[in-house]
Amino acid sequence: MKDKINHLLAEVEAFSAENTEQLEAFRIKFLSKKGIIPSLFADFKSVPQEDRRETGRLINTLKQAVQQKIIFLKDKLDEQSGMQGSTLDLSLPAETPLGTRHPLSIVRNEIIDIFSRIGFSVSEGPEIEDDFHNFTALNFPEEHPARDMQDTFFIEKDPDLALRTHTSSVQVRVMEKSQPPIRTISPGRVFRNEAISARAHCIFHQVEGLYVDENVSFTDLKQTLFYFARELFGKHTKIRFRPSFFPFTEPSAEMDVSCNICGGKGCNICKYTGWVEILGCGMVDPNVLEACHIDNEKYTGFAFGMGIERITMLKYQVNDLRLFFENDLRFLKQFQAAR
Ligand code: PHE
Numbered sequence: 484m485k486d487k488i489n490h491l492l493a494e495v496e497a498f499s500a501e502n503t504e505q506l507e508a509f510r511i512k513f514l515s516k517k518g519i520i521p522s523l524f525a526d527f528k529s530v531p532q533e534d535r536r537e538t539g540r541l542i543n544t545l546k547q548a549v550q551q552k553i554i555f556l557k558d559k560l561d562e563q564s565g566m567q568g569s570t571l572d573l574s575l576p577a578e579t580p581l582g583t584r585h586p587l588s589i590v591r592n593e594i595i596d597i598f599s600r601i602g603f604s605v606s607e608g609p610e611i612e613d614d615f616h617n618f619t620a621l622n623f624p625e626e627h628p629a630r631d632m633q634d635t636f637f638i639e640k641d642p643d644l645a646l647r648t649h650t651s652s653v654q655v656r657v658m659e660k661s662q663p664p665i666r667t668i669s670p671g672r673v674f675r676n677e678a679i680s681a682r683a684h685c686i687f688h689q690v691e692g693l694y695v696d697e698n699v700s701f702t703d704l705k706q707t708l709f710y711f712a713r714e715l716f717g718k719h720t721k722i723r724f725r726p727s728f729f730p731f732t733e734p735s736a737e738m739d740v741s742c743n744i745c746g747g748k749g750c751n752i753c754k755y756t757g758w759v760e761i762l763g764c765g766m767v768d769p770n771v772l773e774a775c776h777i778d779n780e781k782y783t784g785f786a787f788g789m790g791i792e793r794i795t796m797l798k799y800q801v802n803d804l805r806l807f808f809e810n811d812l813r814f815l816k817q818f819q820a821a822r
Contacts, residue, residue: 484523484530488541491519495548500556509556513549520546583819587688587807590795591670594690597714598668601707603692606667608653610674614643616652620774621731636674636685646674649788651731654693658775663782664696670791681803688791695767695777695784701734704764704785708738712761715794716743723758732765732786743797752797759797762789 495513500506513519523542530538584592595605608616618630628634629648638644653669670690677683694703705724712720721741729735739760742753749755764787769779792804799818801807806814 484526484538485534485541488523488538488545492541492545492548495545495552498552500560503557503560506553506556506560510549510553514546520549581819583815585807585815586795586799586801586818587791589818590798591688591690591791593715594711594789594791594794595668595670597711598692600714601710603666603668603694606653606657606669607671608647608650608656608669610647610672611638611644612647612652614645616655617645617647617649620655620771621651622768622770622774623730627730632676634676636676647671648675649673650689650691651786651788654691654786655771655775657693658695658772658777663777663784664694665784666694666696668692679805681805684792684804684808686808687804689788690791691786691788693767693784693786695772695782697782699766699783699785701766701785704766704787707785708762708764708787712738712740716740716798719746721747724764727763727765729763729765731768731771733768735763735765738762738764738787744800752800761794761797762787764788 498509500509511518515521520542523545527535527538527542599605614630617635618627623629635648636646638646650669650671650673653671654667657665657667657669668690669692671688672686673689674686677685679685694707705722709722712722719741720743723739724736725739727735727737737760739758741747742750742757742759744750744752745757747757749757753759764785767784767786772779772782772784792807795801795807796804
């Protein structure tokens, strides 16, 4: 029996495995229930008393040799397959930090949500726009300053193309393609040739809205925007309108909401007036409907447009617009709890 064990020891010493299957076969051969080691322990019972000590020691040596061989070869195979040793458990879930939604996306989604609850659809359009959709169809006169290089980024190779300065261009596209009733909002990125500061950027985001149907009145405009302001800023929010001017609406107005920071009492956000301006709006100019082949005798409409940055600044009390574009994680992580 001792000879047999010594033979086996030599076999174990010499053994090498090229793959895990071979190694597993080796393990089964020696260590499984019906393997060599258990059968040696079984045979051990019939070993004569005087040989027992040595034989026992030999069997244990063999068992240890097999176990060490298995560990050694397993490490070697793991290393070969790029797993760098058995300590690395590739089945563990990766430690992925949870991402956060950008504050502008949070607010954009909220605005979309509020308007979709009253039947507005979402429409999108190109960021590079032609003169017709960005200006002409919207009743901008030829000499309007927005058509100046100083206010608009034109595409050098084609003076008819520019980066859109508002998403009203998308609404022109919607009106061209469909007939009233039209109820749509257009969120998107817009571009204006402005110096970057805490309050202005050459890239920002808008949501513009349009409602065209029979008998749409300024009352509908007011009520819709009142609903919107209360949903976004809270049910105690008040609104007020100030007369304004836009080429594409007549009459036009700017809408203020009661300051959500001080509740209207006056603070540095509202410059102690109790009110903050959040959007421009008005009744769609009949010329715009006509340019888009909509019967302006039969239909009327209202439109409004707001900057998402401005609303986000008010909602989250952010005092520098540039923070939205810097992707500083210390800033972005503060919105983890928001949806
Ligand atoms: N298009 C205007 C802007 O970009 C906003 C606006 C939209 C005003 C619709 C009135 C009506 O400033």
